[in-house]
Amino acid sequence: MKAVFSALQLGHAPSYFLSKGHIVDYPESPDRARALLEGARQAGAQICATRRFDEAVLNTVHNQRYLDFLKAAHAEWAKIDGAAPDLIPSLRPLAPSLHASEHIMARAGRFLMDFSAAMTARTWDSARASAMTALTAAEMVLGGERMVYALCRPPGHHAYANKASGFCYLNNTALAAQHLRKDHARVAILDVDVHHGNGTQSIFYNRPDVLTVSIHATPDDYYPYYWGGADEKGEGEGRGFTLNLPLPVGAGDDAWLAALEQALVTIQGYAPHALVIALGLDAHEQDPLQGGRVTQAGFARIAADIASLKLPTVIVQEGGYLTEHLPDNLAMFLAAYEGAHMAVHEGKRAV
Secondary structure: OEEEEOHHHHOOOOOEEEEOOEEEEOOOOHHHHHHHHHHHHHOOOEEEEOOOOOHHHHHHOOOHHHHHHHHHHHHHHHOOOOOOOOEOOOOOOOOOOOOOOOOHHHHHHHHEOOOOOOEOOOHHHHHHHHHHHHHHHHHHHHOOOOEEEEOOOOOOOOOOOOOEEOOEOOOHHHHHHHHHOOOOOOEEEEEOOOOOOHHHHHHHOOOOOEEEEEEEEOOOOOOOOOOOOOOOOOOHHHOOOEEEEEEOOOOOHHHHHHHHHHHHHHHHHHOOOEEEEEEOOOOEOOOOOOOOOEOHHHHHHHHHHHHOOOOOEEEEEOOOOOOOOHHHHHHHHHHHHHHHHHHHHOOOOOO
16 A cells, blocks of 8 residues: 655644634644554555646646635735734625725635635645645556555645635645546546535536545535535536535434445446545544544445445545544554455455
C-alpha cells in the first residue's frame, strides 16, 4: 500500500473559528495531518512524496479568478492597517450586488463562503500541496497502482469551482477524479464523510462522465444545510449522475452500511473504470461532532465492501477531527481496504 503526503500541508494554521456563536480554536489543525500520518504508518503504508504538477492543472476544476485570489489574498490583506493575522471576510454578497468592487474585503466576501475558510500567509502553499497530493495519488493509479491513499490537508470536498468553504480551498477529490479522466471514460466518486460533499457535487452536477455519490448526515440538521438532499440528482446532461443518501444524525453502523449497499449498487450500474473515495473519518462514534456514530468495526466493513468493486482507487482524505482515535480509525480503514482488495484480486473471500 502506498500513501502520499507533503509536509507543506502543515503550514496552514488559522487561529480561530466561529462555532455556535463562540470564537474557538481552529479545529482543522496541522496536528490532524500528523495523526493521520501516524495512522497510515500503522497500516504499513509506504509514504511517498508529493509531486509538483504545473499549476494549470488546477484550472481543470477551478476558475482562474478564484485561483488568483487564493494566491494573493493574504498578502493584500496584510497591507491593510490594523488587519488581523487571519483573513476572514466580515460581509458576503447574499443579495444581488450592483457594484463589483475589487477591494480585498469585497473579493474575500465573494470567494470565501463561511468563517471556516480563514486564510493565513501559508494557506495557499498548503492548499496547493494538498491538491498536488491528490493529483500524485491519481497519477500513481493511472500508472498501474491499484490503490493509493492521498493524505490531503486542508481537505477539499466543500470547495466549489470558485468558492472556499468548510475548511476547504481546492477540491482535492474533484481534482483526482478529473485527473483519472485522462485515461478513463467514466469515474465514480464515493463520499463517505459525515458532511455532504457539496463542492464536489456542484463541480460535476451537469456532467455524465463523473458519478458523484455521497453518504452523509442529513442537511436538515447538519452542515452544509443548503445542499445534500436526496432530491438532488444532477442537471442537464448530468441528470441522474448524482446520488445523495442522507441519514439521520448519529445513525450508526447499520444505517451507514445499508446506505453503502445502495451506493455500491448504483456505482456498479454506472460501470466506472476508476473510483475516488472521499474519506471522512468524522463519522466515527468518538468524533466531537457526533454526526455518524460509526464504530471502527463499521469503518472496516465500509472499506471491505467498497473494495469489492475491484476498481483502481484513489482514497482522498477529507474530514475527521483530531481525537486519540483518529490514527487508529485510518489504520483500520486502510488495512481493511487493502486486505479485501487483495483478497478479491486473488480470488479469495475476504474475512
